[in-house]
Amino acid sequence: MRINPKATDKIATGIFYLVALGFIILLVFFVGYIIYQGRLRLNLNFITSAPVFMKAGGGIAPQLFNSVYLVFLSMLITVPIGLSAGIYLAEYAKQNRFTNAIRFCIEALASLPSIVIGLFGLLVFVTMTGWGYTLMSGALAMSILNLPVITRVSEDSLRGVSNSYKEASLALGATHWQTIYKLIIPVALPGLITGIVMTAGRAFGEAAALLYTAGMSSPKLDFTNWNPLAYSSPLNPFRPAETLAVYIWKVNSEGLAPDARQIADGSAAILIITVFVFNIGSRFFGRLIGNKLSGK
Amino acid sequence: MSKKSKIYNFKHEYLGRSVVTFFGLLLILITIIMVLFLASKGMATFLDNHVPLTQFLFSTDWHPERGIAEGGPVVGVLIFIVGSVLISGLALLISTPFSVALAIFMTEISPKLGKKIFQPVIEIFVGIPSVVYGWVGLTVLVPFVRNHFGGLGFSMLAGSLVLAVMIFPTIATVSADSLSIITEDYKEASYALGATRWHTIRKIIFPCALPGILTGVVLGLARAFGEALAVQMVIGNSIRIPGSILDSTINLTSIITMDMGNTAMGTPWNNALWSMALLLLLISFLFILIIHRIGRKGNVSA
Numbered sequence: 001m002r003i004n005p006k007a008t009d010k011i012a013t014g015i016f017y018l019v020a021l022g023f024i025i026l027l028v029f030f031v032g033y034i035i036y037q038g039r040l041r042l043n044l045n046f047i048t049s050a051p052v053f054m055k056a057g058g059g060i061a062p063q064l065f066n067s068v069y070l071v072f073l074s075m076l077i078t079v080p081i082g083l084s085a086g087i088y089l090a091e092y093a094k095q096n097r098f099t100n101a102i103r104f105c106i107e108a109l110a111s112l113p114s115i116v117i118g119l120f121g122l123l124v125f126v127t128m129t130g131w132g133y134t135l136m137s138g139a140l141a142m143s144i145l146n147l148p149v150i151t152r153v154s155e156d157s158l159r160g161v162s163n164s165y166k167e168a169s170l171a172l173g174a175t176h177w178q179t180i181y182k183l184i185i186p187v188a189l190p191g192l193i194t195g196i197v198m199t200a201g202r203a204f205g206e207a208a209a210l211l212y213t214a215g216m217s218s219p220k221l222d223f224t225n226w227n228p229l230a231y232s233s234p235l236n237p238f239r240p241a242e243t244l245a246v247y248i249w250k251v252n253s254e255g256l257a258p259d260a261r262q263i264a265d266g267s268a269a270i271l272i273i274t275v276f277v278f279n280i281g282s283r284f285f286g287r288l289i290g291n292k293l294s295g296k
Numbered sequence: 297m298s299k300k301s302k303i304y305n306f307k308h309e310y311l312g313r314s315v316v317t318f319f320g321l322l323l324i325l326i327t328i329i330m331v332l333f334l335a336s337k338g339m340a341t342f343l344d345n346h347v348p349l350t351q352f353l354f355s356t357d358w359h360p361e362r363g364i365a366e367g368g369p370v371v372g373v374l375i376f377i378v379g380s381v382l383i384s385g386l387a388l389l390i391s392t393p394f395s396v397a398l399a400i401f402m403t404e405i406s407p408k409l410g411k412k413i414f415q416p417v418i419e420i421f422v423g424i425p426s427v428v429y430g431w432v433g434l435t436v437l438v439p440f441v442r443n444h445f446g447g448l449g450f451s452m453l454a455g456s457l458v459l460a461v462m463i464f465p466t467i468a469t470v471s472a473d474s475l476s477i478i479t480e481d482y483k484e485a486s487y488a489l490g491a492t493r494w495h496t497i498r499k500i501i502f503p504c505a506l507p508g509i510l511t512g513v514v515l516g517l518a519r520a521f522g523e524a525l526a527v528q529m530v531i532g533n534s535i536r537i538p539g540s541i542l543d544s545t546i547n548l549t550s551i552i553t554m555d556m557g558n559t560a561m562g563t564p565w566n567n568a569l570w571s572m573a574l575l576l577l578l579i580s581f582l583f584i585l586i587i588h589r590i591g592r593k594g595n596v597s598a
Contacts, residue, residue, distance in 0.1 A: 009492035016405050019397040020414065026461070027417050030424070030432060037435070084319035092313060093320070102320050104584075105327035111515075111580045112330075113522025115549050119556070119573045120330050123337060127561070144326060151323065175305065177312035198423075205425020208524040208549075212556055248427045249525050252434065261435075268428045275423040 031272060038269025046266050050220070051247075056259040060267055062218040065234055066135065066241040070214060071203045073139035073237060078146045079196060085147075086154025091180055110148035114209040117145050121213035135241035138214025145209050146199055153195030157188040190290035194282045201278025205271050207245035215240035216250050244271055331577065338574025340567040347371055347564075352571065358535055360565035371568035373575075378537050379547035383452055383527060384520035386541065387459035392513055395464045399471035399509075404497055410472070422465045430529035433458040438530055447542035450532030456541070458526050463516035470515055474508020475501065510590050518583040522576060524549035548572050 035042075049059030085102065093099040121141030131137055161184050169179040185192075218241055221234045228235040242250070248267045251260045341347050355372025362369050402410030437457055442449030478501055486496040502509075532544025533554065552569050559566040 005492050005495060009494040012494035012497070013405060016397055016401040019394055020401045020406075020409070022394070023398055023414070023417060023464075027420060031420070033436065034428065034432065081319050081322060084316040085323050088316040088320040092316065098320075101324050105324045107584055108327055108581060109323075109330075111518055111584055113524065113549065113576050113580060115522065115524040115552060116334070116573050116576050116580075117330075119552070119570070120334060122556070123333055124329075144330070147323065147326070175309040177309045181312065198419075202423055202425075205423070205428065207425065207427045208553070211553065216557075245425050245427045248431055249529070252431065252529060264431055265435075268431050271425050271428055275420070275425070279419060279423055 034265075034272050035269050037265040038267075041262060041266025042269055042273075047270070051257070051263075056257060056262075058257055058259075058263065060244060060247065060263070060270070061223075062221045062234075063242055063244045063247040063267070064270070065221065065223075066214070066218060067204055067243040067245070069234070069237075070135055070139050070142065070210070070241060070243055071200050073136070074142035074146065074203060075196065075200055077139065077143040078150050081143075082147050082150025083154045083192070085151045086158060087180060087185075089151070089155045090158035091176065091184070106148045106151055109144065110152075114145055114206060115211075117141055118209035118212050120144070121209065126213055131238060133213065133215025133217075133240040134238045135214055136237040138210045138241060138243070139237070141209045141213040142203055142206060145206065146203055149199050149202075150196065153199065154192060157191030157195060158184055160191060161187045186293060189293065190286040193289055194286035197278055197282035197285060201275055201282065204274055204278065205245050207243070207249055210243055210246050211249075214243060214246070216242050216246055218242045334570070334574050334577055337567075337570040338577075339571075340562075341371065341564070341571040345369075345371075345564045345567055347568075352568075353377070356537065360559075360563075360568055369564040371564060371571075373548070373551075373568065373572055375535055375537055376546060376548045376551050376572065377575075379452075379531075379545045380521055380549070382538065383455045383531065383545070383547055384459060384517055386452065386456035387463060387520045388513065388517050390456060391460035391464045391516065392467060395467035395512070395516070396471050396509055398464070398468045399475055399512075400497060400501070402468075402472050403475040404493070404501060418465045418468060421461070426462065426523060426526040427529075429458050429462055430526035433526060433530040441542065445542055448532060448544055450530060450544045451542045452531060452538045452545050453541040455527045455531040455545075455547075458530055459520045459523060462523060462526060463519050466519055467509075467512040467516040470512030471505065471509045474505045474511070478504045507590050507593060511587050514583055514587050514590065518580055521583075522549065522580060524553050528553050548576055552576075 046059045047064060048061050050061050051058035051063075089099070089102065093102070118141055121137055121144070125131065125137035125140045126133060129137070165183055165187060166179055169183050170176070174182065219239055220232060222230075222232040223234055225233045226235055227233050228237070230236060231239060244267055248264050248271070251257065251264050251267075257263060341352060342349060351370075351372055353372075354374055355370070356374045357370040357372040358375060359366075359370045398414065402414050433454055437454045438449035438451075440449075441447065441451055441454050445453070482500050482504065483496055486500045487493075491499070527547060528550040531546060531550065533546045533550055534544045535546055535551075536543075538545040552572055555565070556569055559569065
């Protein structure tokens with residue numbers, strides 16, 4: 001007997017719907033589980049107090065601060081380089097060997113495992129510079145990690161700008177460069193911001209590249225001392241700086257606190273919430289700036 | 297050209313142009329420096345410690361700390377290579393069917409839901425940090441495997457399942473991209489011949505998108521191969537080749553992550569870790585080459 005093709009089609013469609021539904025259930029379960037498990041730690045005390053050694057009740061203030069500061073510093077380094085390379089690729093690059101070489105390098109860098117980039121950081125930014133494990137070494141390693149992403153995001157958003165704008169500007173006698181920075185970049189800004197904030201959000205959870213660059217410890221931070229040269233100052237970039245993601249990993253593998261499980265649960269919940277905030281925030285900011293520029 | 301307009305041109309064109317070109321060049325320099333440094337460090341095992349390449353790659357003897365009296369340190373990393381291959385291979389087997397099905401759903405069955413719901417869903421999955429994947433694997437998956445399948449729970453299966461979730465966004469996104477560019481003509485021709493949607497998907501759409509889907513699969517494999525912490529947290533890290541998927545095992549990234557911190561630079565043990573890092577770098581370049589090959593083949597047949 002031949003199977004009815006219409007029935008097969010219906011069954012296949014049903015299976016596709018099931019698979020798709022499965023992914024949504026997986027996400028809801030995943031995020032729900034993390035936030036539910038971490039719910040007891042989602043309070044100000046956990047976020048604003050320092051970890052205590054060998055005792056329960058420690059917080060994650062230094063780790064959270066380190067994560068934010070490290071991502072901020074690395075973006076300060078990556079964005080100018082990545083944006084410039086993106087401008088070059090979108091506007092100036094000709095079909096030649098040089099351009100191909102850049103594209104190949106972007107692809108190669110993007111495909112490298114982050115642990116390998118971390119080891120390069122260990123070699124160059126930790127050992128060769130003589131800095132040891134520092135926040136700056138971590139920021140530099142993370143910059144390399146994000147460089148291909150930012151370059152791609154920049155190139156894509158710049159390419160998205162309509163040619164008619166560009167031609168109008170050139171026809172008015174502006175040079176190519178003037179057109180780029182007076183017109184193309186502002187028009188592409190919403191897309192650029194969205195891409196950059198999103199990349200920052202992902203960088204926030206990165207750990208493998210930071211284990212051996214920013215280190216797995218954090219000195220006691222004095223949150224009243226904002227002199228960047230003081231060792232205990234949170235702003236000093238030349239001190240070891242364990243980030244939140246690294247802390248989750250370390251707490252799990254060493255487990256020196258009796259409430260390691262709860263600390264990791266709470267930290268994971270905060271990481272997930274941060275990812276959400278960055279994800280939604282990136283769209284919101286992009287739209288806000290887009291509206292402002294177009295005069296809405 | 298007058299002097300004034302030369303200065304004008306310099307300020308408003310050549311300066312900016314040179315700066316952005318320089319940063320393009322910088323990207324190339326960073327890549328080259330990175331490869332050179334990792335290569336020189338990774339070669340120490342072979343040049344300084346005189347470990348034969350074949351022994352390094354094909355021996356399962358891993359005694360990096362053994363004293364001279366017992367025959368000196370031996371660094372064969374086959375166990376780690378096999379671990380990496382098995383774990384990421386199994387992850388790929390689990391993840392690919394579901395990811396491709398999701399991609400087909402997003403492009404062929406319900407593009408509206410695809411764009412409105414599944415695009416953001418995938419983005420959230422991409423954004424979840426790998427330690428969080430590892431942590432959920434450790435607290436949910438490991439006990440689950442222990443209670444329902446037996447063994448310790450720390451297992452190749454747990455590692456592969458965690459990786460399967462982590463790589464699905466890559467496979468699904470790249471597949472969806474290649475599915476969405478298939479021209480409507482093909483589909484309409486197929487429908488006009490009386491084929492059902494499933495028939496069209498199976499006989500027309502899937503074969504047309506195959507090169508793109510394969511690219512996604514290789515990219516997913518590359519990601520699985522290089523993932524460190526999430527896997528390390530759930531596979532148990534016992535140095536042996538697993539006898540079954542319920543056995544604990546170890547892979548390249550895990551041994552590097554765990555041992556890099558407690559070995560002194562320059563020792564054969566430490567050098568072997570750097571050689572493994574170099575191996576990871578070479579493998580990820582190999583994946584790129586494979587993707588280019590697939591891309592070229594795809595273009596020829598299209």
